[in-house]
Amino acid sequence: MLTLPPSTVLLAIDMQQAFDDPAFPPRCNPDCDRNGLALLAAWRDRGMPIIHVRHDSVEPGSKLRPDAPGNAFRPGFGPQGGEALVTKSVNASFIGTDLDLRLRRLGATHVVVFGITTDQCVSTTVRVGANMGWRMVVASDACACFDMPGLDGATIPAETVQAVHLATLAAEFADVRSTAEIVAALP
Template identity: 70%
Template sequence: MKLPVVPDNAVLLPIDMQQAFDSAPWPRRWNADIDRNGLALLAAWRAAGRPVIHVRHDSVMPGSTLGPGASGNAFRPGFEPQAGEPLVTKSVNAAFIGTDLDLRLRRLGVDTVVTFGISTDMCVSTSVRVGANLGYRMILVEDACDCFDQPDGDGTEIPARDVHRAHVATLRAEFAEVTTTVAFVEALRRPHAA
C-alpha cells in the first residue's frame, strides 16, 4: 500500500471511541482489532508530538447508552484524552456540526485531518464527508474503524464487514484517502514518503 503523506500541520481525530458500543442495544460489530489499531495510531502520533483532538458523542436521546452520565459514554480504555488534548462533544453524527471543531482546526492552521473510530458508516463517514466539503484533506485509517450489522429493510441483515467495505469504498472514491494502521505508522516514521 502506498504510504500517505502526513504534513506537519495534520491533526488526529479519534471519533466516538466509547464503551457503549460493546453491549446492547448495539448490534454485533466485526473489527476485533479496532482497539489495538486505534491505540497504535495514538501512540505513534503522540510519540511524534502531533496534536490530537478527541470527539465524543454525548447523546441527547432519553435513555441512550451514550448520554452524559451513562457508563457507556466513557472512553474505551486507553482512548481518554491526555493532558493538553482537547475534547469536542457532539450530539449529531458529524463532528463539525454544532461544535467548534472547524474553528479549532483553522486556528491550528490544519489542512489535513486523520481519523478513525466508531462507526464507519455513521459518525466517521459523516464527519469525513463534512470535513472534505469544508476543504480539509481527510485521511481515513480504515482498519481502526468499526461498525455494526445493519437491517436491510427486507427482514435480513447486512453483515457489519460488508457495511464497512461499502462505506470505505464510497469515502475513497470522493472524500478521503484511505490507509491502514501499519501504513500510516510507517508514514509517520518517514514523514516525506510519497
Template identity: 65%
Template sequence: MTSRIALLPIDVQRGFDVPPWGRRNNPQMEINGRRLLAAWRERGWPLIHVRHDSVQEGSTLRPDHPGNAFRDGFEPRADEAVVSKSVNAAFIGTDLDLRLRRLGVDTVVVFGVSTDMCVSTTARVASNLGYRTVVVGDACFCFDLDDGAGGTIAAEAISAAHLATLRAEFAQVLDTSELLEKIDAL
C-alpha cells in the first residue's frame, strides 16, 4: 500500500534566499524536509523532485541563475526523477501526472516552497486529478506579502490561511512527526 505514495518536494531551491524574496516563516522547513526525504529513501518509495525553471527575466529561479540549484541536502540522487516546471502547478506543462500513474501512485505527499504558491497550487491540482493529497505544513515556508494598501501580511498568517484552505477541501495537512508516525497506515 505505502509504495503507492509518492513524495513531491516542491521548488526547494537556493534562489529563494536572495532578493527579491523577503522575510520567510518556518526556519524548521529544511530540517523537516530532510527528514521526509530520508524516510522515503530508506523505504525506496517513489520520490519525484520538482524544480521551478523560471522563464521570467531576472528571476532567481532561471536555469542560468545560481539560485536555480537545489538547496543543500535536497539535491536529487542519480536514480531520482526531476520534473521541471515554469508555472505554479507541478502538473501543468509537465509529465508529472503520467509519471505518477505509471508508478501506480494514488497518494502524493507535498512539501516545499512556497506554501501559498507552488505547494498550494500543486496540492489543489493533485486533488482535482483524483490523488489523495497530503501537505506537510511544517516542511513548507512562505514569505511576507504586500497587502496592496501599504501594509504587509505576515508569512505566518499567509501560511496558516493556506493550510486551513487546503485542509478544508483539498488535502490532509500533517506535520512531519505526525506523517512519519502514520506513514505505514496512509
C-alpha cells in the first residue's frame, strides 16, 4: 500500500498549450487534464508543496519557446498562490535547474509526477530523479503522449507508447499508480 508523507511534492511537468496544436499526432489519455487538475486540487486542499515545470524551448520555431503562445500553461495548470515554477530547456526537469535544491529545501523524500509527455519529459525526469535518490511516483492516468513513427515507418499508437513507458518506469524507477490511489495515499 502506498503511503505518502506530508512533505511529498507534486511535480506538474509541461502542462502547456502547445500540446493542443493540431500539428501534433493523436494523443492518448483524454482524462490527463482532469486527473492532473484533481491532483493539484488534492495538494492544494492539504497545503502540500507543488512545483510546476514549464518547458522554455531554445529551438528555433518551437511552439514551446517563451515568446510563443503555446508556451502558456493549459487552463488551470499554472502556479497559484506562490507555488514554485521551474523552467527548463531540456527533457529532464533536474538538468540546468534548481529543482533538486528546491526539493531538498522542502524536506521532500517523495515526488509525485504527472504531465506531458510520458515518453519524453516525464520519463526523463523520473529516471534522473530516481538516479538522484528521490522516491518517484508517477500518476499514470495524469500523463499523456502522442502517436510515434516507428523505425519501420509504421505508426506506434500513443496507447502503446504510454503502456511501454509506464511499465519501464514501474520496473525500475518509480511507483506507478492511478490518481485515485495517489490521492488515497495522502495524509
